[in-house]
Amino acid sequence: AQSVTQLGSHVSVSEGALVLLRCNYSSSVPPYLFWYVQYPNQGLQLLLKYTTGATLVKGINGFEAEFKKSETSFHLTKPSAHMSDAAEYFCAVSDTWGKLIFGQGTELSVKP
Amino acid sequence: GEEVAQTPKHLVRGEGQKAKLYCAPIKGHSYVFWYQQVLKNEFKFLISFQNENVFDETGMPKERFSAKCLPNSPCSLEIQATKLEDSAVYFCASSQGVSGGYNEQFFGPGTRLTVL
Numbered sequence: 001a002q003s004v005t006q007l008g009s010h011v012s013v014s015e016g017a018l019v020l021l022r023c024n025y026s027s028s029v030p031p032y033l034f035w036y037v038q039y040p041n042q043g044l045q046l047l048l049k050y051t052t053g054a055t056l057v058k059g060i061n062g063f064e065a066e067f068k069k070s071e072t073s074f075h076l077t078k079p080s081a082h083m084s085d086a087a088e089y090f091c092a093v094s095d096t097w098g099k100l101i102f103g104q105g106t107e108l109s110v111k112p
Numbered sequence: 113g114e115e116v117a118q119t120p121k122h123l124v125r126g127e128g129q130k131a132k133l134y135c136a137p138i139k140g141h142s143y144v145f146w147y148q149q150v151l152k153n154e155f156k157f158l159i160s161f162q163n164e165n166v167f168d169e170t171g172m173p174k175e176r177f178s179a180k181c182l183p184n185s186p187c188s189l190e191i192q193a194t195k196l197e198d199s200a201v202y203f204c205a206s207s208q209g210v211s212g213g214y215n216e217q218f219f220g221p222g223t224r225l226t227v228l
Contacts, residue, residue: 046217088153096210097160098209
């Protein structure tokens with residue numbers, strides 16, 4: 001069975017600083033991995049996904065993530081945080097039937 | 113349409129009443145997924161459909177929850193005899209497929225159900 005663990009329920013960074021949101025997964029099959037962002041009172045928006053191929057995945061809004069099989073990790077990074085990045089971020093893995101198994105979420109705060 | 117549409121946006125029910133939520137997937141998408149978000153953070157998968165057929169119902173509480181996706185109609189999720197614990201935001205998502213590059217799920221804005 002698949003599972004996802006997000007380390008840190010809340011991360012706070014200063015504007016312009018590096019953003020690092022951690023995600024570790026467990027999967028018995030080659031995983032499909034996703035990062036979604038949720039702004040208050042809204043649905044989920046896909047930031048990026050890993051299916052196969054290149055392990056460094058670039059997404060929208062300057063975010064990227066690297067799939068590391070040996071570490072079972074898929075951490076999300078952004079070189080320079082912007083105030084508009086403040087939101088809840090969810091890492092997810094999909095099972096062979098397509099359903100998403102989500103982590104607990106990480107709330108990102110950006111200080112001016 | 114180009115976006116997943118969910119109605120209503122908000123739904124308030126007294127305990128024991130029925131609640132029915134609707135979802136129109138993106139045109140051309142064959143798969144529909146329902147998720148329940150409780151307490152802002154925790155997402156729970158409920159059920160998925162491939163066109164009008166149930167694809168995966170492993171997350172569905174069988175007793176009071178039911179769902180359908182009929183041709184030429186929005187999909188629906190119905191809760192009979194709601195309980196306080198059903199208060200949550202219910203999200204619908206659709207995708208072209210479930211594997212390879214087609215498994216990106218596009219989410220609707222959600223329906224917030226409050227059971228009093």
